[in-house]
Amino acid sequence: MQLSVDICNTKSYLAGTGWRRSAPLTALLLRSTAEREQRRHSVSDTDVQEITQQVTTFEELGLSPKVLSAVIDAGYTQPTPIQAGAIPHALEGKDVLGIAQTGTGKTAAFVLPMITRLEKGRARARMPRTLILEPTRELAAQVEENFVKYGKNHRLNISLLIGGVSFDEQLKKLERGADVLIATPGRLLDHFERGKLLLTGVEILVIDEADRMLDMGFIPDIERICKLIPFTRQTLFFSATMPPEITKLTEQFLQAPVRIEVAKPATTNASITQKLVKSGSKPWDKRDRLRQLIRAEGDELKNAIIFCNRKTEVATLFRSLVRHEFDAGALHGDMDQRSRTTMLENFRKGKLRLLVASDVAARGLDIPDVSHVFNFDIPIHADDYVHRIGRTGRAGRSGKAFTLVTKSDKKYLQSIEKLIGEDVDWYDGDLSTLGPEDEHEEKPSRGKAGSKRNDRDRKPKREREARPPKAEAQPEAPVAAEATQPVESHRSAPAPRPAERKDRRDNIRSGNEDRRSRYRDRDDDMPAVVGFGDDIPDFMKIVGKV
DNA sequence: AAAAAAC
Incomplete structure (x- = not known):
């Protein structure tokens, strides 16, 4: 179906061709606080000022020429509703409350005006000028990529503070002075507590995916971080939904925000x-x-x-x-x-x-x-x-x-x-x-043939944990070798014939390899390689390159 | 009946 x-x-708006298809979306733009209060509980179509049809190009949004040129170079001509609604107000320095799902072009809606506003002024050591909070590391990294893409005509110092990676490099970038600081809450507070970070210079604060942060129990951290930043700042706040806890947060930390809602x-x-x-x-x-x-x-x-x-x-x-x-x-x-x-x-x-x-x-x-x-x-x-x-x-x-x-x-x-x-x-x-x-299929109880495999399936988590291969764990496939051995060469290697495949699979199921992997040192646990001989999947040979 | 996030 x-x-x-x-x-x-x-x-699809994120893709080059997609931004033109904005017709089905409606952006709601409620201008004054009073108007917003009045309509908070009942936004009907007649209350809505449709802006989708009014703004048709990025040129009309007031972005700087350098930002505009990066946007055009990226292949975009028409802003999405959330962009059309948020960018002009963000450029004016107003607080913005954006209610939009991921994938509505939300990221560019704050990245573009931020870069424009960052053109004036310069960062000082340990005092980032802007701060963007994201719920997951991958999203934080993705936002960083956006700043790189749209900031290509600028010389922005971008710092990504996420967990799971070493502090050293992050510290160096902070010392140099960050124009843009993108962070997950835990690592940000960690740096702060170590005294490596001053949040008193933050001019723009972005809280992204607020409802997801709520799900993840981040709200106390968010509140704490918000209180560390001077209230003269501008706040851009995004959430897909507005549960009561999030509404409370916006009342506490936003000042007369412009509310922009992108309807599904x-x-x-x-x-x-x-x-x-x-x-x-x-x-x-x-x-x-x-x-x-x-x-x-x-x-x-x-x-x-x-x-x-x-x-x-x-x-x-x-x-x-x-x-x-x-x-x-x-x-x-x-x-x-x-x-x-x-x-x-x-x-x-x-x-x-x-x-x-x-x-x-x-x-x-x-x-x-x-x-x-x-x-x-x-x-x-x-x-x-x-x-x-x-x-x-x-x-x-x-x-x-x-x-x-x-x-x-x-x-x-x-x-x-x-x-x-x-x-x-x-x-x-x-x-x-x-x-x-x-x-x-659909066998209610396990047959004898399958029992060994099933035993393995039921082993406790720790021993079975997939350790996606680390580069240092496979000396036979060093980074240098990878450069001289393009992926295609693996692909073109003769694939085992179906009969062989079946044999091999049965062989694996017989448990010989299992026993080996089971008793291997946990840190050296690369079960996927065991039993494959030379037929190691492509991706395992390229993991050294990051 | 979960996942995510700092060490």
Whole structure:
């Protein structure tokens, strides 16, 4: 079934061609505080000043020529509603309350005016001039990329303060004086407590994804940080929804903000084909099912994100897929930052076909051109479903989203269908001829042949944890060798014939390799390589490069 | 029935 989903369409605005399609979106612009108060609880269409049709180009927004030229160079001509609404006010120095989903062009809505305003003045050591708070490290890094892209005509000192990486380099950049400081709350406060950071010079504060910060328990940190910054600052505040806690926060820390609300569009151009796929409820049933689906999609599946609900499941599924010779990587919050960065980078570059991920990758991540999304686990919260499948079908492309559904998933499925206002079709393709896994299908109890594999599946988390390969853990594939050995050369190596593949798989299942990996030193745990001989997946050979 | 974030 073809179903339009708001987040996906709006996401397409980030792509060059997408920004022109602003018609379905409506930006609400309520000018005065009084007006806003009056209408807070009942915003109706007649209250709305539509600005979408009025502003048609970036030139009209008041951005500086240098910023404008970077925007044009990036291929954008028309601002999205949130950009058209927020930029003029942000340039005037007003506080902005932006209510918008990720992917509505929200990031550029604060990056562009900030760069314009930063043209005047200069940063002093340890006193950043602007501060942007993000809920996850990957989003923070993504915002940094935006500053690099749109600030290419400027000489901005940009500093990224996130956890999981060393302090030293971050300190150096702070010492040099940061025009732009992008941070996750934990690491920012860490630096502050060490006395390496003064927030008294911050002219512009951006709080992004506020409702997600709320979910993550960041609000006390946010309140603390806000209090450290002089109230003469300008605050740009973004949230997809406005629960009471967030409203309270805005009342506390924003001064006479201009409220800009981007409504969810009812229909979209970009579309995602969604399918539900019945599966047995055991993890191995689901893994079998997933492999069948991936094979059934064949070449149509260019690349895919596979979402699991738990980090342990991400790790297990990742290892399982690699064992079955799929080109897979993993991304979740317990992985070391280096692996996270590398996995995401390789997936973005197309060096990795499958990315098994937790919901750390569900929202906001800008990965154009993902052909498929699989929900290995049905998301417990319906809005996560929308965010997850919104990773595909972007930039005017079509996408496919498959969700594995077990008997116990019914209530979650119901809440999803209620949220999106439509029933999702069941997969009608034939998966019964797609491989040896089928014989395990829907088996209520484990057969003898499968029991060893299942034993492994049930091992406690720590020993099974997927350790995405670290560069230093594979001396046989040093960075230098990678440079002289292009990825294509691996690709062109003769692939094992189907019969060999099956043999190898059975061999792995027999448990010999398992025993080896089980007793290996944990830090040296590179299970994916064990048993592959020379047939190491591409991505493992390139992880040295960051 | 979860994930995310500082050491």
